[in-house]
Amino acid sequence: MVEIKVISGADAIAQAVKLCKPKVLPMYPITPSTLIPERISEFVNNGELNAEIIYVESEHSAASALFGIYATGVRSFTATASQGLAIMHEILPIISASRFPAVMAVANRALSGPLNIWNDHSDAMSERDQGWIQLYCETAQEAFDTTIMAYKIAETEKVSLPLMVCIDGFSLSHVYEPVQIEDAIKVDAFLPEYKPVVVLDPKRPVTFGPVAFPNTYFEFKEAEEKAMLEAAKVIEQVHAEFAKKFGRTYGNGLVELIEMKDAEYALITVGGTTGTAREVVTELRKKKKKVGVIRIKSMRPFPAEQLRAALKKVKTLGVIDRHASLGFGGALSNDVKSALQGQKIIVEEFVAGLGGRDISKSRLHDAFETIIKGKKGYWLK
Amino acid sequence: MKQIIVLGRGGQGAVTSSQVLAIAAFKDGKHSQAFPNFGVERMGAPVRSYARIDDKPITLREQVYEADYAIILDPTLTKGFTEKVNDLIIVNTNKKPEELGLNTKAKIKCVDITSVALKVIGKPFVNIAVLGAFSAITKEISLKGLEEALKQQMGNKKAVFEKNLAAIIEVYALAKK
Amino acid sequence: MVKKEGRKKNSKECSCGGTKECACESSQKSKPLISITKGAVILEPGSTKKYKTGEWRTFKPTIDLARCIKCGRCWMVCPDAAINQRKEDGKFEINHDYCKGCLLCAKECPVKCIPYVVEEK
Known part of the structure; x- marks a missing residue:
């Protein structure tokens, strides 16, 4: 059922995540992204979303768990901001180099110090070289739409890269404005189930995250760069498809x-x-x-x-x-x-x-x- | 476009006021936006929250620097009041407008909402009830829209919903006088 | 299956990893030695076994099975998991493909049944 509601930008992302049906969610709340895990926890609690939440002890663990979850081959999601993203820094390139199509919301907030909880882009911009696609949103509706597109873009086989959906902390995450929440069946038709290529399975053992010597590390990075350039085309394609199905556009997606x-x-x-x-x-x-x-x-x-x-x-x-x-x-x-x-x-x-x-x-x-x-x-x- | 500032103290629910106001306007078929003057939450500290109502989609994302309306939930906040308000200020107080000494060119309307809240809700929760006065005086939002908005925000807590709705209706009548 | 995204495997491998500083053939040609998989996944389980790492040891310990009391201390202290328990009698023996000759086992053996010799090279 399509529904237009006045909700916050953070809530819009949570609603979109619900429709994308992640299976396991490692989340560690940090202002101003906290509303997102809060809402998702409600959905899991009241049965609207059939997923398991991992209560991790830091954002470093949240990112590490995100890696583990994608290694087992299921869709996941996490949200963070500021210092939370900074502490994830170590794991971000590991997720991208492993070519896991993880989706993370970032409610952009200034990096401490001095301690500051308000919006600027210093957190996400500082992570722009880590092999993650970064899409920035202007409105709560766009945050909703971008989250749904995010999974489709990231999971496209030739892309296979993680993606950050960035919203301005407070000045979008906490702003109430009208958002059209799309029909679950329509979203399902747009976003098929995630089919991983290789997964961790005791019956068919594989190794994730091995050492890459100087003779291969370069090639792995080259492959990521190619995928990133490919992503530019895929973002446009997915955006065009979304526009056709749902009738909303954001430039050409880029x-x-x-x-x-x-x-x-x-x-x-x-x-x-x-x-x-x-x-x-x-x-x-x-x-x-x-x-x-x-x-x-x-x-x-x-x-x-x-x-x-x-x-x-x-x-x-x-x-x-x-x-x-x-x-x-x-x-x-x-x-x-x-x-x-x-x-x-x-x-x-x-x-x-x-x-x-x-x-x-x-x-x-x-x-x-x-x-x-x-x-x-x-x-x- | 109409811009509204809600002034309250941490814990009084000024942010919820602006949210319910925006939802009510949307239920009336208008475009709306609500956002807090993002601060670190602290009981008792002055809190500002904003709302915008328009007939067309709202793209503006700056803070409200010049409001059409202001709602003051706590009369002590009239001291040192510096907001630019053009049209109307609603103050929750049992005093008269001239006693407040507000430095403004806007009209001032005093409504004793705390008394109504204590009578109807049993607690000094004025943030929702005040919207009854806002609806009655400005006609920017309808009572029906308010009821719908309240249902969205607190429909799952039946007693809270009913008491607040009753308070809205009583304040609406009081402000009409 | 995972798509191969790299250049072909060169059979003449050197443990240097193909850096130009090394004099080995593969380094001088400066080609990547192995094909890469998407996301750096190693699809073959237990592939580390192929790399026999015991060659360079100086001391070669051997367990005297006649005196072994099956206490398992050597097995416990071996930093390279190069000591295995025999199925037939529960005694322990050293896999010299991987033993690096650190002699921890010999030092910890309570009955001193692990003598060692200098490796002949």
């Missing part, structure tokens, strides 16, 4: 272009900031300013090609980074710059919204004004 047809000045955003940026663009368009917004939905794989194609008429780009690569800009602006290598587009970087500082309309107006006037980017404090 990037979303807002008023970009004739835009000469554009901001690049990730996640919820985009919503506010849409309003700012509408306001500036009324004043006949040729402005637009490009939203990067897929941070890894990075849609460099699509980005270049979208910038035909753009003179200056402003990149809104909710993460600082201290000492050299931010992850997003650095990626954008290398994607645009050799092109005559000026890229200005704006580090914004660190530790939950609101990225308000007025701050985004300031950013647009800066690039239109040809001034330098700065920290949007």
Whole structure:
């Protein structure tokens, strides 16, 4: 039964996970992702989801259990944020190198210290090199939809990579807004049962996680890189299929272009900031300013090609980074710059919204004004 | 688009107020959004929560800097009140508007919700009941929508649901006067 | 089955793992020695057995079965699981394919029935 309900972004993810029917769930709650395991525990408790929860003692264990669960060949899920993701760091590349299609929700939160529980992207951006696909969401509906697409993308045989569904901590995870919760049968038809290729089975012993000497390690990484590039195509395909079945689109699944047809000045955003940026663009368009917004939905794989194609008429780009690569800009602006290598587009970087500082309309107006006037980017404090 | 600020103290349920308000607006067929001014939860500390109501989908994700309406759950929060409110402020108090000394250009409506809550619910739970006053004065949400919203949020706790609904209806009548 | 994603196996193996620093044939050709599987799964169980690791030992211990009292201490202390219990009489013997000659067994044997000699090479 299709149902539209006003629920939080975190709840939307929990509802989607329920429809994807994971069998075993290792979860360790951490603000602001806590609502997700909380809701899923309710579903397991009241029988809406037939799964077993493992009460692990840390996120390191949650990630390790995720590895173990996928080695046995069943679908799983976990959620975390900030320091929780940081403590998982050690296990993340092991999961991706093992080519397990794990799905994890990250309610993006600033990394301590100083201790801070609010939203920025420093946690997930710091993990972008670990072989995990990263999809960032703007709305609660998108968080719901992306979670369902996530399993399909990750489990596509030529991809076989883990995936992070990233939502802004608090400013999406705790925001109540209307979400269309899809029909279970329709989701089943979209997302078939997970069929692993090799599993741990005492009757047919195999080894997971062996040592790879210098003569093979390189090849394993090369295979992951190929899979990542393949993932870019698969994300588009799965997104197109989802759009056809459920009638909702998010750009092409990798990037979303807002008023970009004739835009000469554009901001690049990730996640919820985009919503506010849409309003700012509408306001500036009324004043006949040729402005637009490009939203990067897929941070890894990075849609460099699509980005270049979208910038035909753009003179200056402003990149809104909710993460600082201290000492050299931010992850997003650095990626954008290398994607645009050799092109005559000026890229200005704006580090914004660190530790939950609101990225308000007025701050985004300031950013647009800066690039239109040809001034330098700065920290949007 | 209408923007609403709910001010309360940690534990009073200001966040739930804005959530129920948003759900009620949605049940009335509008688009809505509710979110807390994300803080570390602490009993008694001032808490701010926001809601937005619009006829079209809401994409804005900044905090509310300039509200149309404000709801103040605890009258002590009128001291040092700095929010920009354009239209109306509803205060849970038995005092008169001019006694509060609020520095605002908005209209002030005082409703003694605590008394109603103590009478109907038996406890000083004002966060849901206050929405009765909001509905009666602003007409942004309907009583029917409120009932539906309440059912979604606390339908599984029958006694709590019924008492809060009764309180809403009584506050609605009180605010109409 | 798992798809092979690598180059072909080179039969002339050296334990260096194909690094260019080594003088072995495979290193100089700088080819990967073994094919890789998706996710680094080893599909053949017990494949470690193929690598006989006892060759380089200096001392070669042997259990004198006539004096063995089946206490199992040698079996317990062997760091390489190179000591097995015989099915027929419950006594212990050393698998010299894997024994590295550390002599822990000889030191711990309560009846001193594990003499050793210098390995002939």
